[in-house]
Amino acid sequence: LAKTTQPISMDSYEGQEVNITCSHNNIATNDYITWYQQFPSQGPRFIIQGYKTKVTNEVASLFIPADRKSSTLSLPRVSLSDTAVYYCLVGGSNTGFQKLVFGTGTRLLVSP
Amino acid sequence: DGGITQSPKYLFRKEGQNVTLSCEQNLNHDAMYWYRQDPGQGLRLIYYSQIVNDFQKGDIAEGYSVSREKKESFPLTVTSAQKNPTAFYLCASSITRNEKLFFGSGTQLSVL
Numbered sequence: 001l002a003k004t005t006q007p008i009s010m011d012s013y014e015g016q017e018v019n020i021t022c023s024h025n026n027i028a029t030n031d032y033i034t035w036y037q038q039f040p041s042q043g044p045r046f047i048i049q050g051y052k053t054k055v056t057n058e059v060a061s062l063f064i065p066a067d068r069k070s071s072t073l074s075l076p077r078v079s080l081s082d083t084a085v086y087y088c089l090v091g092g093s094n095t096g097f098q099k100l101v102f103g104t105g106t107r108l109l110v111s112p
Numbered sequence: 113d114g115g116i117t118q119s120p121k122y123l124f125r126k127e128g129q130n131v132t133l134s135c136e137q138n139l140n141h142d143a144m145y146w147y148r149q150d151p152g153q154g155l156r157l158i159y160y161s162q163i164v165n166d167f168q169k170g171d172i173a174e175g176y177s178v179s180r181e182k183k184e185s186f187p188l189t190v191t192s193a194q195k196n197p198t199a200f201y202l203c204a205s206s207i208t209r210n211e212k213l214f215f216g217s218g219t220q221l222s223v224l
Contacts, residue, residue, distance in 0.1 A: 034212060043116075043202050043215025044155070087154065102147075102155040 004088045009107040018075040022088030033071045036087045083110045118216035133188045133219045135203035144186035149200040
């Protein structure tokens with residue numbers, strides 16, 4: 001299983017763009033990269049998923065370089081409500097999602 | 113609305129007592145999962161099930177048991193053998209092994 005490494009915490013201000021990078025050096029050929037958001041006392045919520053290059057949805061963008069050994073979650077113009085823990089997960093068709101390792105995630109604090 | 117329902121939201125266990133956490137989904141998902149989260153930590157997989165009447169141990173299955181008699185239900189029993197049960201328990205489901213996880217709102221279990 002590919003292990004992921006993320007910064008423990010990040011600070012930002014409202015209206016700024018936030019980029020959270022995840023390292024996954026041992027990513028397998030069939031692995032996808034998925035990001036989740038978790039608020040206190042709630043279950044994680046799916047944000048975005050990608051395999052290579054760039055993926056964008058209404059909430060975030062995910063940038064994946066050609067070697068796929070890292071990925072960057074980009075949150076445009078964050079607000080106070082984006083204060084949460086963000087998890088980067090790697091898994092795919094070979095291993096399935098049954099044993100996805102969430103890790104401790106990145107705690108993002110957005111200030112006024 | 114479709115989703116995952118966990119109950120109760122708060123649960124207290126006495127010494128030597130078994131308690132059961134409920135998880136019901138109406139998303140018609142095949143796979144279901146149980147995770148445990150300790151304060152400030154990531155999620156750890158307890159058990160998972162890909163289909164009815166089948167389930168597999170995760171990374172921390174000792175002291176827990178599950179059943180999967182119906183597609184929509186995946187209850188978790190915390191037995192007296194689990195000596196440190198105080199944690200936040202999260203149930204999730206996915207349509208296949210490779211799809212994104214949908215989480216319930218969690219159950220906070222505490223020991224009296």
